[in-house]
Amino acid sequence: MTTPPTPGLTAREAWWENAPTGQLVVDAQGMVHACNAQLAEWMGQPVSALEGRLASELFDPASRAIYLGLFAFRMATMGRVDEVHLVLRSIHNDDIPVLCCAARHIVDDERFTQISLLPIHRKNRLESELIHARQAAEKAAEDRAQALAELESAMQRLNDMKHPPG
Numbered sequence: 001m002t003t004p005p006t007p008g009l010t011a012r013e014a015w016w017e018n019a020p021t022g023q024l025v026v027d028a029q030g031m032v033h034a035c036n037a038q039l040a041e042w043m044g045q046p047v048s049a050l051e052g053r054l055a056s057e058l059f060d061p062a063s064r065a066i067y068l069g070l071f072a073f074r075m076a077t078m079g080r081v082d083e084v085h086l087v088l089r090s091i092h093n094d095d096i097p098v099l100c101c102a103a104r105h106i107v108d109d110e111r112f113t114q115i116s117l118l119p120i121h122r123k124n125r126l127e128s129e130l131i132h133a134r135q136a137a138e139k140a141a142e143d144r145a146q147a148l149a150e151l152e153s154a155m156q157r158l159n160d161m162k163h164p165p166g
Contacts, residue, residue, distance in 0.1 A: 022088075022098065022117035026055045033112060042119075044091040055115075060089045071102070075113055079104040088117070097121060 009017065016023060022039030026032060032051050040047045043058065056064045063086040074081045081102040088096040098117040105112045 022119075024055065024058075024115040024117065026113045026115065028111045030054050030056060032058075039117065042088060042090060042096050044094075058088055060087045060095060063087045071100070075102060075104060081115075085120070086117075 017037045019036055019038055022042060023034075023036040024032060024039060025034040032053050032055050035047055035050050037047065040050055043050060050058070056067050059067055066084065067086060071081055071084055071086075074084075081100065084100045084102075086098055086100055088098055090096060097120050099120050100115055100117050102113050102115040105114060
C-alpha cells in the first residue's frame with residue numbers, strides 16, 4: 001500500500017510524517033520540539049498536544065526512569081543511544097513497547113536529540129510467553145521433586161513396617 005502525497009509537504013517532509021516509525025525531536029531542556037504523525041497517532045493525540053511537553057511524560061513510569069537515567073547518561077557521554085527498550089503510554093493508557101535509537105544534532109547552535117521509535121509488540125509477546133513457559137517448567141520441576149520426596153517417604157514407611165526394629 002502506498003501513502004498518497006500529503007498536500008503542502010515536500011517529499012522529505014512527507015517521509016518524516018509518514019514514516020513507519022515514531023520520530024521525536026527533543027530539545028536540550030527535554031521538551032518535545034517536534035514529532036511525526038505516526039507517533040501522534042500511537043499516542044492518541046495531535047502533534048500539537050505533544051509538542052512543548054516533557055518527552056519523559058510520553059513513557060510509562062518504569063520507562064521514564066530508564067529514559068531519565070540510562071538513556072540520558074548515554075546521550076550525555078556518547079551522543080547517541082542504540083537499542084533501548086521503552087514503553088510509550090498513550091492518552092488511553094495503552095502501552096506501546098518500542099525499541100529506540102537516538103542521535104544528538106546541533107542546529108543553529110542548539111542541541112537536539114532525534115529519537116526513532118520502532119514498535120515491538122511481537123517481541124514483547126514472545127518474551128512474555130517465554131517467561132510463562134519457564135515459570136511452568138520451574139513449577140513442574142518443583143512438583144516432581146515434591147512427588148519424589150513423598151514417594152521416598154512412603155517407601156521408607158513401608159520398609160519400616162516390613163522390618164520393624166527389634
